[in-house]
Amino acid sequence: MSSIIEIRGLGKKYKLAxxxxxLALRDIISNxxxxxxxxxxxxxxxxxxxxxxxxxxxxxxxxxxxRNGAGKSTLLKILSRITPPTTGNITIHGRxxxxxxxxxxxxxxxxxxxxxxxxxxxxxxxxxEIKRRLDEIIDFSGVEKFIDTPLKxxxxxxxxxxAFSVAAHLEPEILLIDEVLAVGDAEFQKKCIGRMEEIxxxxxxxILFVSHNMAIVKKLCTRGVVIDQGKLNYNGxxxxxxxYYSDNNRNLVHKGNNGLYDLQQHPxxxxxxxxxxxxxxxxxxxxxxxxxPGDSLEITVTYYTxxxxxxxxxxxxxxxxxHSPLIGLNNKHLGTTINIQMGEKAKAVINIPHMNIYSxxxxxxxxxxxxxxxxxxxxxxxxxxxxxxTDVFKSGTTVKPEWNKIFFxxxxxxxx
Amino acid sequence: MxxxxxxxxxxxxxxxxxxxxxxxxxxxxxxxxxxxKVKYKQTYxxxxxxxxxxxxxxxxxxxxxxxxxxxxxxxxxxxxxxxxGLILWGLFNSSVSHAAESMIQNAxxxxxxxxxxxxxxxxAILVALFDFLIALAIFxxxxxxxxxxxxxxxxxxxxxxxxxxxxxxxxxGTFFAALNIKFRDFRYVVPFMLQVLFFSSQVIYPLQLxxxxxxxxxxxVNPLNGAIELFRAPLTGSPPDMNVILISSVTALLLAAIxxxxxxxxxxxxxxxx
Numbered sequence: 001m002s003s004i005i006e007i008r009g010l011g012k013k014y015k016l017a018x019x020x021x022x023l024a025l026r027d028i029i030s031n032x033x034x035x036x037x038x039x040x041x042x043x044x045x046x047x048x049x050x051x052x053x054x055x056x057x058x059x060x061x062x063x064x065x066x067r068n069g070a071g072k073s074t075l076l077k078i079l080s081r082i083t084p085p086t087t088g089n090i091t092i093h094g095r096x097x098x099x100x101x102x103x104x105x106x107x108x109x110x111x112x113x114x115x116x117x118x119x120x121x122x123x124x125x126x127x128x129e130i131k132r133r134l135d136e137i138i139d140f141s142g143v144e145k146f147i148d149t150p151l152k153x154x155x156x157x158x159x160x161x162x163a164f165s166v167a168a169h170l171e172p173e174i175l176l177i178d179e180v181l182a183v184g185d186a187e188f189q190k191k192c193i194g195r196m197e198e199i200x201x202x203x204x205x206x207i208l209f210v211s212h213n214m215a216i217v218k219k220l221c222t223r224g225v226v227i228d229q230g231k232l233n234y235n236g237x238x239x240x241x242x243x244y245y246s247d248n249n250r251n252l253v254h255k256g257n258n259g260l261y262d263l264q265q266h267p268x269x270x271x272x273x274x275x276x277x278x279x280x281x282x283x284x285x286x287x288x289x290x291x292x293p294g295d296s297l298e299i300t301v302t303y304y305t306x307x308x309x310x311x312x313x314x315x316x317x318x319x320x321x322x323h324s325p326l327i328g329l330n331n332k333h334l335g336t337t338i339n340i341q342m343g344e345k346a347k348a349v350i351n352i353p354h355m356n357i358y359s360x361x362x363x364x365x366x367x368x369x370x371x372x373x374x375x376x377x378x379x380x381x382x383x384x385x386x387x388x389x390t391d392v393f394k395s396g397t398t399v400k401p402e403w404n405k406i407f408f409x410x411x412x413x414x415x416x
Numbered sequence: 417m418x419x420x421x422x423x424x425x426x427x428x429x430x431x432x433x434x435x436x437x438x439x440x441x442x443x444x445x446x447x448x449x450x451x452x453k454v455k456y457k458q459t460y461x462x463x464x465x466x467x468x469x470x471x472x473x474x475x476x477x478x479x480x481x482x483x484x485x486x487x488x489x490x491x492x493x494x495x496x497x498x499x500x501g502l503i504l505w506g507l508f509n510s511s512v513s514h515a516a517e518s519m520i521q522n523a524x525x526x527x528x529x530x531x532x533x534x535x536x537x538x539x540a541i542l543v544a545l546f547d548f549l550i551a552l553a554i555f556x557x558x559x560x561x562x563x564x565x566x567x568x569x570x571x572x573x574x575x576x577x578x579x580x581x582x583x584x585x586x587x588x589g590t591f592f593a594a595l596n597i598k599f600r601d602f603r604y605v606v607p608f609m610l611q612v613l614f615f616s617s618q619v620i621y622p623l624q625l626x627x628x629x630x631x632x633x634x635x636x637v638n639p640l641n642g643a644i645e646l647f648r649a650p651l652t653g654s655p656p657d658m659n660v661i662l663i664s665s666v667t668a669l670l671l672a673a674i675x676x677x678x679x680x681x682x683x684x685x686x687x688x689x690x
Contacts, residue, residue, distance in 0.1 A: 014688070025601045081424060081530040082687045090424040101528040107450060109457045114450075121446045122529055150457075173420070 002093075003055040004174060004206050005079070009088035010052040012074050012230075013045055048074040049230045052088070058173075059204040063211065063221035063238055065245050068380060069267055071230040072210045076100060076178050079208065094173030094206070097124050101178075103163030108152035112143060112162055115151055119166045133169050140191075141165035161188055168195045171203075178210045193220055212380070214242050215324035246321055246362060259287035263301075263367070266379045275377045276369050277302045277345075281385060292390040293407060297352040299383070301367065302345065309340040309371040314348055317366040319381075320359065320405075330368070358399065358407045360389040427684040430677060436532045443531055447539035452546055466550040470506055474499045477620050487621055491653050493562050499555050500651065501619035501644050504577065507548040508585050508640055509610055514540040515589025516606045519597050523690035533683040534676075537593045541585055548578075559651075570650045577647030580668050584639035587671025590679040597690050598682070617641050623660065636663035639671065 049071045056062055064072045077083045079090065080098030105122040106115050116137055120130040130137075138144050141161045143154070151159060175196070197220060199205050211217050217224065217238065224241025226234035226248075234244045255261050263269070263276045282298040283291045291297065299316065315330025331338050331348075340346060357363065365383040370376030392399070392407055399407075456462045474495055481487045482494035489497040515537035519526065522536050559566070596602045617640035626632045635641055642664020649656040 025599045028599075077687070078424065081422075082527065084427040084684045085424065086426055088426075090422075092422040092424070093420065095420045096422070098529060104528045105525045107454060109454045110450065114453070118446055118450055121442055122525065122531070124531075127442055127445075 004058045004060075004093050005054070005056040005208075006091045007052055007054040007088070008090070010049060010054075010075075010078065010085050010090065011047060011087035012049040012071075012078060012083070013047050013086040015045055047230050049078070049085075049227075052227075052232050054225065054232065054235065056206060056208070058094075058206055059200070060223055061200055061207040061209065061221045062223045062225055063209050063217035063241070064225050064227060065211070065214070065217060065241065066227035067267060070227045072227050073100070073178055074230075075227065076176050076208065076210055080176050092174065095124070096174045096176060097170045097172035098176040099123070099167050099170075099178065100176070102160060102167060106151060106159065106163065109150055111150055112141075112147040112154070113138070115162065116166055119163065120169075123166065123170055124172065125170065137165045137169050140168060140195075164188065164192050168192050171199065172205070174206045174208070176208045179212065189216075196220065212323060214245075214322040218242060218322060242322060246323075261383060263379060263382060266382055268377065268379050270377060271375075274304050274306050275375060276367055276379060276382075277304055279367065279383055281383055283385070289385045291355065291385055291387055293358045293387060293392045294354055294356060294390075294409060297355045297385070299350040299365070299367075300347060301350070301369075302347050303340070303369055304343075304345045305340050305375060306343060307374045308342040309338075309374055312338045312340055312371045313369065314338055314350075315368050316350055317368075318357075319364045319366070321361040321363070323364065323381075326357065326363075326405075354409055356406050356409060357387055358392065358404045359401045360387050362386050430680055432676060433532055433534070433680065437534060440531050440535060443535045444539055444542065447535060448542040448546070451539065451543045455543070463550060466547040467554050470499060470502045470551045471554065473502050477502070481620055487625070489622055490624075492564065492648070492651050496555075496558055496562050496564050496651065497622070497648070498620055499558055500648055501617075503548060503551040503555055504581055504644055504647050505614060505617065505619045505640065506551060507544055507578070508581050508643075509614070510547065511541040511544040511582070511585035512588045512592070512610060513606060514544060515585070516592035516596055516602065518589075519593045519686065519690065520600075520603075523597075526690055527687045533686060534590065534679065537589045537679075538586070541582065541589060544585075545582070564651060565653065567650050567653050570655075573646045573649040573656065577643045577645070577649075580639060580643040580646060580665060583672050584643070584664075584668040587668065587673070587675035590675035591671070594675075594679045594682045594686075597686050613638055613640060618644050623657070632657075633659060633663055636660040637667050639664045639668040642668070 052075065064075065066072050074083075076098065077100070078085050079092070080096060080100065082098075082100075103115075103119060105119055107118065110118065113134070116134065117127070117130055120137075121127065125133075138147055141164070143158050143162055146154065146158065151162075154162070177196075193216060196207060200207050207220070209217065209221060221238045224234070224236065224238040224245075225232060226241050226245050228248070233248075234241050259280055261279045261281075263278055264272050269275070278301070280287060280300045281289060282300070283289070284295050285298070301314070303314075313330045313332060315328065315333075317328040318326045320326055338348065363385055364381045365385075366378060366380050367382045368376075368378040389398075389401070393411075456465065459465060461468070477498045478495045481498070487494065492500075518536045518540040519533070526533065526536075558564075592602050592606050596606075616635055616638050618635075619640070623632055623635065623641060623645065626635070636659070642661040645656045645660050645664070
């Protein structure tokens with residue numbers, strides 16, 4: 001069977017000046033002026049993708065995984081023709097619909113129904129197709145009561161539901177999806193994934209799916225592709241590719257000899273001069289990364305801000321080896337107020353006295369910090385630790401990890 | 417399945433991309449429909465605004481130029497004369513200014529989905545055309561009111577004037593839309609330039625007032641002069657100045673060609689720099 005998508009020698013180069021928000025004529029003139037007097041300075045270049053060869057067969061569901069900035073989104077942007085490649089070529093046999101964002105083109109002043117038409121046609125549906133599926137789309141969204149109300153009166157959740165419903169009713173041969181399912185409530189997410197699986201299985205649709213949520217990738221996809229620093233590093237079975245990714249991305253940041261993670265090197269760091277600076281993990285009071293179920297976990301973070309932050313948020317997300325979140329908590333959930341003075345370097349400790357995780361494996365920690373107004377950052381997979389198998393109940397019998405993700409301390413069963 | 421074969425390659429060469437525009441023709445309608453809907457939502461007077469703006473201008477200019485400066489407009493009463501210029505100018509003005517801003521305003525869509533980019537500035541022009549048609553109705557009523565005689569033989573000049581305006585507006589609109597994405601400086605250049613074009617076009621005064629013919633032909637480089645010359649021809653009764661129309665048509669065609677070429681040449685990178 002011939003491939004539905006053929007990618008050969010694909011590369012995309014960005015000049016770093018292009019990444020700027022916008023240029024002013026003044027900059028061009030002043031640069032031209034500079035070049036008159038100095039030797040021609042070499043423009044900074046950056047290859048977002050390089051030498052990508054990939055064949056995708058009809059009906060495959062391919063998960064594209066990789067760190068932030070690895071080039072996954074650039075690949076989808078090229079495939080959906082938003083930006084042209086610098087080298088190589090792609091041949092696609094079939095209609096493509098791309099979903100790089102939910103609700104592209106939604107307008108707050110228009111009603112829900114009007115937005116279905118607008119969004120649908122932007123996504124490539126014909127007016128007659130939208131008309132035919134209108135009831136189905138409205139029904140799927142669950143917002144039929146408000147369908148003639150302007151979108152600006154919708155809650156965020158309702159807007160997302162409406163947007164997803166339009167997207168879920170696209171019926172192209174090839175569907176490109178970028179991370180969009182990461183938002184929205186879990187129940188509705190499940191509904192959407194179910195629908196995508198269904199159309200892919202029953203009608204042989206091809207899906208390319210970019211996500212950080214390895215659990216969804218594993219559930220939805222038949223094949224995995226790992227991209228790192230613009231190169232295709234692994235291509236094969238979805239489970240193995242997730243394993244490959246996890247093995248190679250244990251630590252995004254370097255740990256010094258003193259046990260301190262230098263967070264300033266983290267790839268998500270937008271502003272190296274402020275925010276989270278360093279972190280340390282202690283298990284049972286000592287610097288370590290190996291824990292047994294029930295041990296205490298202490299994360300100490302150091303942060304610094306160049307502005308005053310009032311009522312700041314400092315939080316963690318602990319994720320399992322498939323990058324599915326287990327818990328996500330911040331100081332506000334726990335009733336602690338954090339106020340930071342301008343130019344203050346401060347520390348906080350996140351203390352978990354009994355970490356009741358059972359499944360052996362690697363766990364990842366995201367750290368987020370800021371007030372969402374002056375400053376905000378989220379450092380994915382900044383830290384990690386390993387849980388080793390332990391006889392938690394001290395009974396000598398082994399507990400099956402697939403049945404026991406967590407455990408409850410002091411649990412007992414007795415005859416009465 | 418072969419009919420949906422797409423090749424994606426590094427960008428090179430130039431093509432007007434008409435086939436793709438035709439494939440996506442429904443989007444013209446949806447973008448235009450959206451902008452018209454949004455424009456008059458939550459306004460009390462709604463579509464009346466499309467009438468009130470040119471009418472207000474007409475009253476002001478009639479007061480200044482007809483009552484105080486006494487500009488001679490021949491067979492046409494001054495209010496009819498000035499409104500005919502104003503509505504055509506309004507079409508050009510709002511086409512160019514909205515088209516020039518349109519790419520920036522729709523940057524979030526451009527970054528997330530592919531469709532022929534030309535649809536966006538063209539829809540902005542269609543919105544202006546919609547307002548123009550409403551204003552045209554009031555203009556016709558005004559003509560009836562003043563019992564304006566019409567030379568029916570030359571009635572075809574009327575749509576020709578509108579077409580010439582649209583052609584020039586398309587050229588400038590697409591050109592500045594593309595430039596605006598790269599250099600936001602043009603946000604400030606465009607309004608200034610439009611003002612120069614307004615005062616150098618025969619909206620509020622007839623071109624015949626200018627005695628030196630070479631000056632008249634220099635002014636004809638402004639495509640609005642030719643367009644208004646055509647537009648007013650069925651009303652004045654005198655034949656239009658063909659040299660003016662020719663010069664204006666050449667400028668309009670050149671503008672359209674430059675605009676289309678520059679836009680198509682740079683559109684591939686809009687998503688990277690918008």
